[in-house]
Amino acid sequence: xxxFPSEEWFVAVREEYNKDPSLHSGGGGACDTVSGLEIxxxxxRIQFEGHQCVDIHESSKTDIEDLDFVISxxxxxxxxxxKDIQKNGKASALLTLNSIDLSSExxxxxxxxxxxxxxxxxxxxNQNFQDLMDASARVETSxx
Amino acid sequence: xxxxxxxxxxxxxxPTFKWMGLTNQWDVRVEPNEHGLxxxxxxxxxxxxxxxxxxxxxxxxxxxxxxxxxxxxxxxLRYKHDVWADCAADLYEEAIQRQWIPxxxxxxxxxxxxxxxxxxxxxxxxxELSQYANSEIEIISHWxxxxxxxxxxxxxxxxxxxFDCARHVEALRKRALSNGxxxxxxxxxxxxxxxxxxxxxxxxxVAYLYLVRGTYVFHLIKGLHNxxxxxxxxxxxxxxxxxxxxxxxxxxxxxxxAVTHKDGQTQIMETLLAVGEGIMARELDTSLIRPAxxxxxxxxxxxxxxxxxxSYLALVKDFVADYVExxxxxxxxxxxxxxxxxxxxxxx
Numbered sequence: 001x002x003x004f005p006s007e008e009w010f011v012a013v014r015e016e017y018n019k020d021p022s023l024h025s026g027g028g029g030a031c032d033t034v035s036g037l038e039i040x041x042x043x044x045r046i047q048f049e050g051h052q053c054v055d056i057h058e059s060s061k062t063d064i065e066d067l068d069f070v071i072s073x074x075x076x077x078x079x080x081x082x083k084d085i086q087k088n089g090k091a092s093a094l095l096t097l098n099s100i101d102l103s104s105e106x107x108x109x110x111x112x113x114x115x116x117x118x119x120x121x122x123x124x125x126n127q128n129f130q131d132l133m134d135a136s137a138r139v140e141t142s143x144x
Numbered sequence: 145x146x147x148x149x150x151x152x153x154x155x156x157x158x159p160t161f162k163w164m165g166l167t168n169q170w171d172v173r174v175e176p177n178e179h180g181l182x183x184x185x186x187x188x189x190x191x192x193x194x195x196x197x198x199x200x201x202x203x204x205x206x207x208x209x210x211x212x213x214x215x216x217x218x219x220x221l222r223y224k225h226d227v228w229a230d231c232a233a234d235l236y237e238e239a240i241q242r243q244w245i246p247x248x249x250x251x252x253x254x255x256x257x258x259x260x261x262x263x264x265x266x267x268x269x270x271x272e273l274s275q276y277a278n279s280e281i282e283i284i285s286h287w288x289x290x291x292x293x294x295x296x297x298x299x300x301x302x303x304x305x306x307f308d309c310a311r312h313v314e315a316l317r318k319r320a321l322s323n324g325x326x327x328x329x330x331x332x333x334x335x336x337x338x339x340x341x342x343x344x345x346x347x348x349x350v351a352y353l354y355l356v357r358g359t360y361v362f363h364l365i366k367g368l369h370n371x372x373x374x375x376x377x378x379x380x381x382x383x384x385x386x387x388x389x390x391x392x393x394x395x396x397x398x399x400x401x402a403v404t405h406k407d408g409q410t411q412i413m414e415t416l417l418a419v420g421e422g423i424m425a426r427e428l429d430t431s432l433i434r435p436a437x438x439x440x441x442x443x444x445x446x447x448x449x450x451x452x453x454x455s456y457l458a459l460v461k462d463f464v465a466d467y468v469e470x471x472x473x474x475x476x477x478x479x480x481x482x483x484x485x486x487x488x489x490x491x492x
Contacts, residue, residue, distance in 0.1 A: 029238055029241030029242035030179060030237075030238070030241055032179070049178060049179070050178065050179055093372065093375075093378060094370070098366070098369055098370075098382060098385065099369065099370050101366070102366045102367065102369065102370040103370060114473070116396055116400075116469075116470055116473045117231065117393060117396065117397055117400075120389055120392060120393045120396070121393075123362075123385060123386065123389030124238065124386060124389045124390055124393065127382065127386060
């Protein structure tokens with residue numbers, strides 16, 4: 001059973017997300033970005049092309065200037081969201097990326113090079129990311 | 145009229161085919177890629193040559209053959225730096241893919257009766273935000289008429305913004321009229337007037353519409369989303385947030401283009417923003433959005449006086465902080481130069 005967070009887990013989620021177009025409804029459109037997910041000391045590079053998540057792999061938090069934005073939340077918040085998705089089939093109202101972003105002191109997304117244009121991509125695309133995370137409802141998950 | 149006086153009509157002209165040899169570039173075969181055939185993909189050869197100044201004063205599509213004798217039209221925005229943002233073609237594609245239908249996409253059946261004071265607050269916010277969206281429609285339609293066809297990507301993109309705003313007006317009006325409430329009181333329109341009376345060029349309007357007021361609206365929608373009372377509201381605000389993020393992206397990107405490609409534009413922006421900050425501060429003071437948002441955040445009249453107002457002030461503080469940061473990104477230093485009426489929110 002894949003453990004959250006791990007590359008194995010994200011790959012399993014990606015496969016669920018890619019194979020079912022009904023999971024692509026929230027964003028409602030194509031998403032083209034290379035971004036990062038920061039979970040405590042773990043870092044994942046993630047790439048969307050159109051309606052597909054074409055790549056996600058564990059990486060390091062170095063050489064990330066090419067990323068449009070990085071979503072960074074405390075590990076506890078990530079876990080809370082994923083557990084909530086496991087329980088309810090999708091993130092409930094106050095545990096979506098949008099909601100967490102507002103209730104956080106600082107935005108949960110940042111541009112590694114402080115590029116406002118690329119930072120704004122988070123707000124244009126976060127529903128696609130939410131769809132991907134919601135696909136984890138279909139992945140049996142261990143939290144260790 | 146006698147038979148002799150009858151005018152014999154001109155015979156129907158025989159078709160000519162000389163026009164068929166006239167083209168600026170032929171044999172163009174743009175092929176779709178994995179993303180399909182996008183607007184920006186068509187910028188090949190002469191069709192992709194976006195001039196710094198568009199000489200033509202007609203509606204001639206960029207790359208087509210000009211026809212002598214077409215009377216000029218009064219396009220005043222003819223420099224690229226007047227309108228351009230590199231992201232316009234991509235935003236156009238994104239916008240037309242991400243349409244939503246308030247009539248059927250919003251789960252209206254999730255609306256539930258709210259305490260009257262909260263319903264009144266939601267309806268007041270819907271009323272004023274719909275006026276904001278209407279002013280955006282009006283200012284875009286005003287300047288659309290002035291934009292040269294050499295920059296068709298921008299014209300097309302702004303047509304989608306126009307439609308986004310119409311949809312926002314629709315959704316907000318539907319929310320106000322579908323849960324036992326009704327529309328509230330008309331906005332004083334302080335910021336709307338600032339935007340609609342910005343006559344110095346589209347860039348000036350963009351500064352007021354997106355950098356000053358739009359950044360505030362973005363935070364308002366985020367706050368509404370986080371305080372949504374049901375799935376219907378949550379859906380509306382989520383979609384508005386996504387649409388508005390596109391609008392801001394164009395706005396900020398255009399301002400960046402303008403300040404980096406037009407001599408003196410940074411200084412002009414500094415002057416415009418000094419004026420705009422004062423007006424925006426007055427908007428914040430006079431708009432009924434403030435007490436209405438406090439009621440929403442405070443979950444009622446009692447809570448509005450304490451945590452509701454605190455939350456609203458935190459929202460405004462975030463807006464001002466963002467505004468200052470974006471100004472910095474544009475090369476306009478605001479630290480120590482911000483209008484005191486806005487600075488007070490930062491100092492909270």
